[in-house]
Structures are given as C-alpha cells and as structure tokens.
Amino acid sequence: MSTEAPDFSFLVIKQAAIVETFADALARLNSPIALNLDGACSLDRQVAQNVFLSTELERLQAGELDRQRVKELDRLRVGVLDQILRLIPSVDDSDLQNTNTRTRLQQLYSSAFNEGRKQIRQLILQVQDLQLGLKDMEETRRTILDIMGREQGKQLQLQEDIMAYVWTHLGGHQVEQETYRTNLALLKSINQQSKLTGGGLQWIYLKLIDYEAELKEMWESMVDAGIVTAEDGGGWGAGGYGETAGGPSSSTPGSANGAAGAGVHKKYGFSLQGEIDEIKRVTIKLKAKWAQTYGKTHAQAG
Structure with missing residues (x-):
C-alpha cells in the first residue's frame, strides 16, 4: 500500500479559476462605476450605464444557479480539505501557504463584491434621482403649457370683447342698417328702371x-x-x-x-x-x- 498523500492540487486550481471568473465579473461591474468616478456623467453615458446595470442585474439574477453551484463547491472544498487534513498526518509549509492564499483570496473577493454592491446601490439611487428630476421637469413643462393656453384664451376673449364694444358704441349696427337701406333702395330703383325700360x-x-x-x-x-x-x-x-x-x-x-x-x-x-x-x-x-x-x-x- 502506497504511503504517499493524494494530490489535491487540482482543487486549488479549480478554486483559482472560480475566483478569476468572479474577478472578471467584478471588473465588468466596476468599469461603469470607474467611468462615473472619472467625471463622465453626461446623460448619454448615464443611459448607457443604466442599460449596462440592468444587463448585469439580469445576469446576476440568471446566475442564481451558478451561485448555488459555487456554494456546493465551497462545501465540497471544505469537506475535501477536512479529508486532506485527516489523511495527512502533518501539514507542511506549502499547505499552510495554500490555506493562507485561499483565505486572502476569499477576503479579497468578499471585499470586492461588497464594494461593487455598494457602488451599484449608489448608481441605482442616482438613476432614481435622475428619474425624479425628469418627472419634475415634465410637470413644469405641462404647467407652462397650461398657463400659455389660458393666456391665449384670455387674449382672444379680450379681442372679441373689444370688437363688440367698438361695434356697439361706434354705431356698427347703424352702419349695417344704413348699408341695408341703401342696397334695398338701389335694388328697388334698378327694378323700377327695368320695368320702365321694358314698358x-x-x-x-x-x-x-x-x-x-x-x-x-x-x-x-x-x-x-x-x-x-x-x-x-x-x-x-x-x-x-x-x-x-x-x-x-x-x-x-x-x-x-x-x-x-x-x-x-x-x-x-x-x-x-x-x-x-x-x-x-x-x-x-x-x-x-x-x-x-x-x-x-x-x-x-x-
């Protein structure tokens, strides 16, 4: 029976690959945040960031199974490490170094994930503030249009009142009546002349x-x-x-x-x-x- 300890280095390599994957996801999350911190806060870039944020949130929501799988891998990793510790009578310096590296990687991942989640939360709050500002601007625009419409209606009513006043007090009806009488007399004269000429x-x-x-x-x-x-x-x-x-x-x-x-x-x-x-x-x-x-x-x- 061989007394050599089994080689579990593949587990360390797999864990490193998982950590690298999460690091890439964290880098994607931090890229719009870095642009925001650098001062690129225009409306177009904000819209792009919102689209990117929604995509990443959907990706995180769709990756719930992957997170469960990671938890299972962590549980499996802990069980494997316990088995390793039970099989190996003594732990050499390399095992301690691997354990320390794993601990540091876990701490780095946890801190980076928490920081990214905090930045995402701040970005969501900024988007909500922007939406509230746009809503206030829309209400202000509608109020201005309403005021302009009422003022235009008042101007038209004032013009109609002025014309009615001028027509009433400056003899508009008399002018109309005189014009009617003149036209009627002219028509009667033309009719009479026509009858006389025909006769x-x-x-x-x-x-x-x-x-x-x-x-x-x-x-x-x-x-x-x-x-x-x-x-x-x-x-x-x-x-x-x-x-x-x-x-x-x-x-x-x-x-x-x-x-x-x-x-x-x-x-x-x-x-x-x-x-x-x-x-x-x-x-x-x-x-x-x-x-x-x-x-x-x-x-x-x-």
Whole structure:
C-alpha cells in the first residue's frame, strides 16, 4: 500500500479559476462605476450605464444557479480539505501557504463584491434621482403649457370683447342698417328702371305696329285710287312688305296688322332705316303722281 498523500492540487486550481471568473465579473461591474468616478456623467453615458446595470442585474439574477453551484463547491472544498487534513498526518509549509492564499483570496473577493454592491446601490439611487428630476421637469413643462393656453384664451376673449364694444358704441349696427337701406333702395330703383325700360320698349313696339298698319292701309287706298300701282310699292306689293319671308300674303285689315307686326318684329331691335328710306321714296313718288294728276286736271279745266 502506497504511503504517499493524494494530490489535491487540482482543487486549488479549480478554486483559482472560480475566483478569476468572479474577478472578471467584478471588473465588468466596476468599469461603469470607474467611468462615473472619472467625471463622465453626461446623460448619454448615464443611459448607457443604466442599460449596462440592468444587463448585469439580469445576469446576476440568471446566475442564481451558478451561485448555488459555487456554494456546493465551497462545501465540497471544505469537506475535501477536512479529508486532506485527516489523511495527512502533518501539514507542511506549502499547505499552510495554500490555506493562507485561499483565505486572502476569499477576503479579497468578499471585499470586492461588497464594494461593487455598494457602488451599484449608489448608481441605482442616482438613476432614481435622475428619474425624479425628469418627472419634475415634465410637470413644469405641462404647467407652462397650461398657463400659455389660458393666456391665449384670455387674449382672444379680450379681442372679441373689444370688437363688440367698438361695434356697439361706434354705431356698427347703424352702419349695417344704413348699408341695408341703401342696397334695398338701389335694388328697388334698378327694378323700377327695368320695368320702365321694358314698358317703353313695349309701347314703341306697339306704336310701330300701328304705324306700319296705317302705312299699309294708306298704301292700299292709294293703290285703289290709282295714284300708284301695286308694283311701285316694292315693300307692300306682291310678297308684301309687312309679310314674313315665305309667308302668305294677306289683304284684309286684320291680317295687315299681323303682317305688319311680323315685319316690325323681324326688324325690331336692329334699325328702322329701311322703313324711313321706303317712306321717303314713296313720298317722292306720291308728290310726282300728285303733280302729274293735278297738272292734267288743271289743263283739262283750262
């Protein structure tokens, strides 16, 4: 049976690896804290630190199983060390040195962890203070906007009151009433003028119809008396002057009025120069016929 003590150095190596892992985690936790202590306290960096802090807290929360595993390893390590102490009759200097190293590492880890937890707590308090400050700023902004809205409403109401006062005391209603009366009188005048103009045109139209009918009757009387012939009429002969284009000729007095009215209606609104020229031409012929007839009668009497 071998009397050599078993080699448990692998346990020391495993413990050192565990301590190194916790040291790395502590370094990650201390990096934003160091930046904060160096003076990098801007809002963006604070937000980044908050994100980092939340991530690390989630990592620590998710690592609860790892902590339980570490506790089991510590318990196993203590049991193994007790077995080592029982198996080895005497402890040499190297064992004492390893024990002292382990104790110092545990103290260093404990102090570093406590310090990091304290820094994290301070950082959480700073974040809470910042959130309270932002909340106060938001309430102040809302209060300012509320005050500005009320002041704007007061200004608009004051303007409306001023305009109402000016309108009431400076005769605004009287001006409106006078304007209404003026416009009403103008409309009545325009309506009256329109009626007068329409009535005058209607009267002229009827007079022209009567005048043309009289001319036609006079012309027919002259034709019957032999003073002029029907061919000399031009306008009141065949295809009579008072008839519409393509319409039938009428020789009765009633139809003469209708034909004359149609002729005037055809030229009404444009010009009466044709009628005037026709009357002049007929008058000249009448004078010539009258002179000729009067000359023959006077010669026979002589």
